[in-house]
Amino acid sequence: MEQPAEGTDRTRPLQAVTGATNLLSRVGLPSARVDAEILAAHVLGVPRGRLALVDGFTGERLAEFDALVARRAAGEPVQHLVGSAGFRHLELAVGPGVFVPRPETELLAGWAITLISPGSTVVDLCGGSGAIALAVANEVPGALVYAVERAPAALPWLRRNAEERARAGDTPIHVVEGDVTDPAVLAEFDGRVDAVLCNPPYVPAGVAVPADVADHDPRDAVFAGEDGLAVIRPVIARAAALLRPGGIFAVEHDDSHGMVVPALLRADGHFTDIEDHRDLAGRWRYATATRTRGVGSEHRRER
Numbered sequence: 095m096e097q098p099a100e101g102t103d104r105t106r107p108l109q110a111v112t113g114a115t116n117l118l119s120r121v122g123l124p125s126a127r128v129d130a131e132i133l134a135a136h137v138l139g140v141p142r143g144r145l146a147l148v149d150g151f152t153g154e155r156l157a158e159f160d161a162l163v164a165r166r167a168a169g170e171p172v173q174h175l176v177g178s179a180g181f182r183h184l185e186l187a188v189g190p191g192v193f194v195p196r197p198e199t200e201l202l203a204g205w206a207i208t209l210i211s212p213g214s215t216v217v218d219l220c221g222g223s224g225a226i227a228l229a230v231a232n233e234v235p236g237a238l239v240y241a242v243e244r245a246p247a248a249l250p251w252l253r254r255n256a257e258e259r260a261r262a263g264d265t266p267i268h269v270v271e272g273d274v275t276d277p278a279v280l281a282e283f284d285g286r287v288d289a290v291l292c293n294p295p296y297v298p299a300g301v302a303v304p305a306d307v308a309d310h311d312p313r314d315a316v317f318a319g320e321d322g323l324a325v326i327r328p329v330i331a332r333a334a335a336l337l338r339p340g341g342i343f344a345v346e347h348d349d350s351h352g353m354v355v356p357a358l359l360r361a362d363g364h365f366t367d368i369e370d371h372r373d374l375a376g377r378w379r380y381a382t383a384t385r386t387r388g389v390g391s392e393h394r395r396e397r
């Protein structure tokens with residue numbers, strides 16, 4: 095715990111957090127209080143839950159906090175300001191050039207993690223920071239995990255997080271530089287993969303997104319053609335090819351696609367057990383399916 099030096103005038107953290115919350119609320123940030131607490135905890139070097147217990151900001155630390163709050167008010171994501179984002183049990187390095195992992199994707203990862211057996215082969219198409227791939231490596235003992243990413247700006251973040259988690263003792267993942275729509279990528283695994291997981295770009299071009307997404311998430315991580323399905327369509331075909339019979343597939347999608355993506359999976363003809371799932375806000379968010387067990391049997395099974 096920080097001790098106040100005798101005679102110094104320190105601002106109590108919660109007092110500073112309240113001021114920052116008011117400022118961030120005035121600019122319309124819905125997560126004002128949480129953001130202010132995260133920034134205060136970052137500057138003071140304590141967990142968020144201990145803010146009430148520490149003694150306070152020195153003048154220098156308070157200036158640092160105020161500067162971060164001003165940058166947050168101007169739209170910079172709080173995760174960029176502190177340099178990391180939480181995802182399930184992990185803290186992942188993020189910053190300009192890489193998509194900040196979102197809580198809704200934790201649900202997709204969690205769905206898969208409960209079903210994946212130890213030692214399974216898992217492919218994360220559209221790796222980004224490595225959120226899904228590294229969560230699987232962290233939670234499924236001995237999983238052989240591949241993460242495919244094409245963006246030159248995202249790959250260093252992915253590699254950095256992969257190295258950090260391997261140093262922390264998780265099974266190392268394999269980073270593959272490539273285009274997830276290219277049938278040659280990981281083709282050597284076709285028919286042998288136990289789980290294909292994917293959080294692709296999926297927002298239809300022209301749809302307005304919040305300013306922090308528009309200004310700070312890479313465009314290629316967010317938008318996917320006129321209808322938002324430009325990556326999902328080929329990814330469904332790649333999942334069908336990669337998966338072994340009985341292997342599982344999960345793909346995140348735009349909340350307007352809760353009917354469309356399951357329909358694409360049915361139309362593909364290689365999947366059964368097709369379902370869509372809601373996120374914590376009740377919006378349709380990801381589709382799941384199982385690779386059929388034999389050519390020709392899939393249509394009989396679904397009738």
Ligand SMILES: C[S@@+](CC[C@H](N)C(=O)[O-])C[C@H]1O[C@@H](n2cnc3c(N)ncnc32)[C@H](O)[C@@H]1O
Nearest residue numbers: 193195220221222243244245273274293294315
């Ligand atoms: C929405 S982000 C998801 C990142 C991470 N899986 C997560 O959930 O936080 C999509 C990622 O896919 C990458 N991407 C987009 N199109 C791709 C493609 N055709 N091939 C490989 N990666 C692609 C983007 O660069 C971005 O990192």
